[in-house]
Amino acid sequence: MSENPQSASDVGAAAQRLDDVRKRMDQAVAKRGQGPAVELIAVSKGQGRERIKAALDAGQRVFGENYVQEAQEHWADLASTEGRPKLHLIGALQSNKAKEAVGLFDVIHSLDRAKLARALAKAMADQDRRPDLLIQVNTGEEPQKAGCLPGDLPELVRLTRDELGLPLVGLMCIPPENEESALHFAFLAKLAAGHGLGALSMGMSADYETAILFGATYVRVGTAIFGPRQPR
Numbered sequence: 107m108s109e110n111p112q113s114a115s116d117v118g119a120a121a122q123r124l125d126d127v128r129k130r131m132d133q134a135v136a137k138r139g140q141g142p143a144v145e146l147i148a149v150s151k152g153q154g155r156e157r158i159k160a161a162l163d164a165g166q167r168v169f170g171e172n173y174v175q176e177a178q179e180h181w182a183d184l185a186s187t188e189g190r191p192k193l194h195l196i197g198a199l200q201s202n203k204a205k206e207a208v209g210l211f212d213v214i215h216s217l218d219r220a221k222l223a224r225a226l227a228k229a230m231a232d233q234d235r236r237p238d239l240l241i242q243v244n245t246g247e248e249p250q251k252a253g254c255l256p257g258d259l260p261e262l263v264r265l266t267r268d269e270l271g272l273p274l275v276g277l278m279c280i281p282p283e284n285e286e287s288a289l290h291f292a293f294l295a296k297l298a299a300g301h302g303l304g305a306l307s308m309g310m311s312a313d314y315e316t317a318i319l320f321g322a323t324y325v326r327v328g329t330a331i332f333g334p335r336q337p338r
């Protein structure tokens with residue numbers, strides 16, 4: 107992957123911003139009160155190695171990627187002294203990449219259709235690896251957006267968890283840009299509770315504190331930690 111040279115001050119800024127995000131998360135958790143632990147996923151898509159290294163050096167051990175191939179490029183040789191960090195796939199997944207995804211990721215947030223569930227089931231059986239799965243729900247029912255429609259969720263949960271016996275742990279959403287995120291977070295939390303699912307992946311740079319107030323267990327934060335991404 108080609109990347110712009112990044113200055114030392116830029117790299118130092120990533121560590122500083124990471125610290126800042128962690129503090130804000132702690133404040134949101136305190137404000138929320140009793141509830142689940144919240145894990146920060148540092149979204150490293152579109153970022154250069156130096157910034158990612160800076161986050162690793164600052165102790166971050168959980169990263170999110172949107173594309174299988176970019177994740178392979180980023181993480182083939184990037185490791186910390188404690189080994190490879192946990193990798194989460196948060197971007198859309200094609201069924202024909204299920205095998206690679208199962209081999210690389212510890213958690214997959216973007217299951218959204220029956221065909222993909224079946225492809226993941228086969229890949230998990232073949233590789234004897236069982237990454238946790240979350241179903242992405244298109245809570246705004248936006249035609250251009252990935253995710254299972256809320257009305258199709260019961261059947262996809264049944265197929266994934268009951269029929270295929272896959273490790274389904276929760277739900278994920280990306281609210282529409284011009285709507286109040288809080289409404290979508292509350293809706294996703296309600297859907298998850300209705301299916302007895304504990305993990306809630308919601309909240310990005312602009313709204314992770316709100317997501318925590320509504321019960322997020324994973325927040326996915328990119329630019330607030332690393333700065334602007336390089337265009338793909």
Ligand SMILES: *Cc1c(COP(=O)(O)O)cnc(C)c1O
Pocket residue numbers: 149151172196197280310311312326327328329330
């Ligand atoms: C890129 C991306 C993020 C991170 O977005 P920021 O606004 O940079 O924090 C989070 N979730 C998903 C699904 C993404 O594609």
